[in-house]
Amino acid sequence: MGLKYNGFEIATKVTGVTVLRAGGVMEKAMRSVVHPAHYGKILIVGDPTTHEPRLHYANLPPAISEHQVLLMDSTIVSGANAMMAIRICLDHGVSEHNIVFVSLLATPQGTRAIQAAFPNVKIVVSILDPHIGKDDLLIQSGYGLFGDRYFGTEC
Known part of the structure; x- marks a missing residue:
């Protein structure tokens, strides 16, 4: 159509x-589509x-400070774990603009908390679900602790 499009440039340095x-x-999944990439791990309990x-x-x-960073966690409930993971990246010199937090399921309040802080x-996020348990602070759609379900370790 002869129209100019100013799109996005593909990042060459990805972690x-x-x-x-x-x-x-x-x-x-990331390893199968992003080549080359670097990887890191964070354990927050x-x-x-x-x-x-x-x-x-x-x-x-x-x-890592020179890279686009994809932070990956399956759920965002309160946003506290996500904010700690983001803070760790910032402490390692990553710019806020270079962080993308990727999650399968999140609560609206968790994503709002992250957006307010960062x-x-x-x-x-693929799905937003507002149902959180009052006692266990888990998403109540039957999703539970995703790591336990995925790795077959749920009680």
Whole structure:
């Protein structure tokens, strides 16, 4: 049609950061479509009493500050774990503009919390579900703890 289109340029430096365990389900798909890419891992565990996130492990590539970063976790409930993962990337020199948080299922309140704290981080989610359990703080659509379901370790 002769119209000019100013699109997006494909990033040449990409790092996928898996938030363990459940974020690992997306890593295989990323490895099959993004070549070459670097990978990192972050393990954040919620305190069983306070539900506050605690960092247990982080291993990120040395040059991550120069890369587009895809942070991968299967769910966003309160947004606390996601915000800690984002903060870890920022502490390693990654620009907010270069972070995309990818999740399968999220709550609207979790995504709003992330957007309020980090307005330049992009969030990509397949489904928003507002139903959270009052006691266990899990999404109540039968989804449960995705890592347990995926890896066959649910009780």
